Amino acid sequence: MENKLANPAPLGLLGFGMTTILLNIHNLGFFPVSAVIISMGIFYGGLAQIIAGILSYKNGKTFAGTAFTSYGFFWLTLVGIWLFPNTGFEMAGTTPAPFFGCYLALWGIFTAFMWWGTWGGSKVQQFVFLSLTILFFVLAIEKITGIESLAPIAGGIGVICGSSAFYLAVAELLEEQKNKRVLPY
Template identity: 80%
Template sequence: MENKLANPAPLGLMGFGMTTILLNIHNLGLFPVSAVILSMGIFYGGIAQIIAGILAFKREKTFAGTAFISYGFFWLSLVGIWLLPALGVKAAEETPASFFACYLAIWGIFTGFMWWGTWGGSKVQQFVFLSLTLLFLLLALSKATGNDTIGVIAGGLGVICGSSAIYLAMAELLEEVKNKKVLPY
C-alpha cells in the first residue's frame, strides 16, 4: 500500500504568513514586541514551518523543504536574538543595530536566491518571495541607517507579504478540499 503524504505547504505558508503579519504590525509601530509575536515566532512561524518542511522533504520537494525549514529556524533565531539577552544569558548581549542589519541582509540574500527558484512557477509564490526579499533588505537598511521611516515602509510591505502567503495557502488548501482550482495562483 502506498504511503501518500498530504501537501504540507498550506501549513507552512500559514505559519509564515500569520507570523509575518503580526511582526510587521509591530514594524508599522502599532504594537510592541510582546508574547503574541514571540509565541507565534516559536510555535507557528518556527515549529509548524519546520514540521511542514520535513514533510515537504519526505514528499521529495527540495525547494519547499528548504524554504519552510529555513524560515522556521529564522523565526526561532529571531526570538532567540530578542530573548537571550533578556534572560540574562551572559554570552548573549543585546545585538548592535549594525550587526542585526547584517543578519537581516543575509536573510535577504538567501531569499533573493529562493525567489529566483520560483521563476516559471506560481505568480503568487513569486510575489511572496520577491516581497520577502525586499522586506529583509528594507529592514536591514532601516537598522543600518537608524531610519525608522524605512522600517515603517518595510512593515507595510511585510503585512502585504504575509497576506500573500496566507492567500497562497488558502488557494492550495481550497483546491484540494474542493478538488478544483478555486482561487487563482
Template identity: 70%
Template sequence: METKIANPAPLGLLGFGMTTILLNIHNMGFFPLSSVILAMGICYGGTAQIIAGIMSFKKGNTFAATAFTSYGFFWLSLVAVWLLPGLGIEAAQATPPDFLAWYLAIWGTFTAFMWFGTWGNSKVQQFVFLSLTILFFLLAIAIWMQSEDLHKIAGLVGVICGSSAFYLAVAEVLEEVKGRKILPF
C-alpha cells in the same frame, strides 16, 4: 501499500504568513513587540514551518524542504535574538543594531536566491519570495540608516508579503478540498 502524504505547503505558508503579518503590524508601529509575536514566532512561524519542511523533504520537494525549514529556524533564531539577552548569559548580550541589520541582509540574500527558484512556478509564490526579499533588505537598510519611516514602510511590505503567503495557502487548501481551482494563484 503506498501512504499518501498531505501537501505540507499550506501549513508552512500559513505559519510564515500569519507570523509575518503580526510582526509587521508591530514594525508599522501599531503595537509593541509582545508575547503574541514571540509565541507565534516559536509555535507557528517556527515549529509549523519546520514540520512543513520535514514533510516536504519526505515528499521529495527540495525547494519547499529548504524554504520551510530555513524560515522556521529563522523565526526561532529571531525570537532567540530577542530573548537570550534577558537570560543573563554573558555571551548572550544584546545584538548591536548594525549586526542585526547584517542578520537581516543575509536572510535577504538567501531569500533572493530562493526567489530565483520560484521562477516558472505560480505568480503568487514568486510574489511572496520577491516581497520577502525586499522586506529583509528594507529592514536592514532602515536599521543602518536609523530611519523609523523606512522601518514603517518595510512593515507595510511585510504585511503585504505575509498576506500573499496566507492567500496562497488558502488557495491551495481550497483547491484540494474542492478538487478544482477556486482562487487563482
C-alpha cells in the same frame, strides 16, 4: 497500499504568513513586540514551518523543504535574538542594530536566491519571495543606517508579503479540498 502524504505547504505558508503579518503590524507602529509575536514566532512561524519543511523533504520537495525549514529556523533565531539578552548569560548581550542589519541582509540574500527558484512557477509564490526579499533588505537598511522612518515602510511590505502567503495557503487548501482550482495562484 500506497502511503500518500498530504501537502504540507498550506501549513508552512500559514505559519509564515500569519506570523509575518503580526510582526509587521508591529513594524507599522501599532503594537509593541509582545507574547503574541514571540509565541507565534516560536510555535507557528517556527515549529509549524519546520514540520512542514520536514514533510516537504519526505515528499521529495527539496525547494519547499529548504524554504520552510529555513524560515522556521529564522523565526526561532529571531525570537532568540530578542530573548537571549534577558537570560543573564554574558555572551548573550543585546545585538547592536548594524549587526542585526547584517543578519537581516543575509536573510535577504538567501531569499533573493529562493525567489530566483520560483521563476517559472506560481505567480503568487514568486510575489511572496520577491516581497520578502524587499522586506529583508528594507529592514536591513533601516537597522544598519538607523533610519527609523523605514520601519513603517517595511511594515507595509511585510503585511502584504504575509497576506500573499496566507492567500496562497488558502488557495492550495481549497484546491485540494474541492478537487478543482478555486482561487488563482
